[in-house]
């Protein structure tokens with residue numbers, strides 16, 4: 530295929546754009562990237578990494594933010610792709626050293642507000658956390674910015690398109706091509722192809738297991754399996770899940786309702802995230818389905834998930 534862009538950098542003038550990954554490249558976790566010109570600096574995502582067997586005693590690992598601290602006068606905004614902790618969990622540390630607004634998709638914005646409140650309370654009361662609108666073009670100094678809906682294992686996930694003095698840059702964020710997502714928007718192919726028409730000079734793409742052959746199957750397969758397991762079980766059913774996997778919670782609620790069981794949600798982050806997801810309208814638990822753990826203990830095993 531003919532490349533659409535001429536790679537002769539002179540065509541783009543003198544204003545250099547630098548991309549500096551501070552974490553998350555070639556590793557899972559603590560995603561953080563700086564995109565900058567001489568005048569303006571944007572941070573994309575700011576996550577944590579969870580400890581491994583070889584880091585005993587360490588609760589969370591954060592990216593080295595020294596570069597951002599030294600250049601904090603030029604930071605125009607922090608742009609977030611989605612609400613997973615490996616993309617937002619480092620924000621309480623970052624917001625202690627910079628003074629810039631955060632822009633994030635809706636559910637991520639709610640989760641960021643909660644993270645900031647949990648880890649600093651009043652200290653972060655001045656931090657501006659904005660929920661982005663997908664159809665809008667934003668401008669931060671030298672950069673035009675647009676969020677594009679992509680499918681991922683948490684609702685409200687986005688790619689970020691940057692219109693820079695050196696041409697278009699597409700940062701895909703975490704994504705999956707699932708044309709039948711259980712909830713949230715599917716990947717916005719139209720917006721992506723429009724951006725393709727305009728020209729993408731650089732594609733930054735990060736997807737865990739991208740090197741594996743084949744394609745990931747739709748999440749609907751999990752819904753069928755969950756339904757079958759609950760329907761065939763004679764006793765109590767206990768399901769473990771990432772607390773941000775809101776679609777999985779919805780699958781369990783839907784199956785339980787149809788089969789005639791009630792659902793108790795336990796665990797701190799599970800309770801918090803399902804509440805947030807209900808508030809922003811991603812999760813729908815019909816009245817009467819949800820019970821607390823004490824009620825669950827007083828019901829027969831085959832009426833509870």
Ligand SMILES: [Zn+2]
Pocket residue numbers: 611613681703
């Ligand atoms: Zn993710």
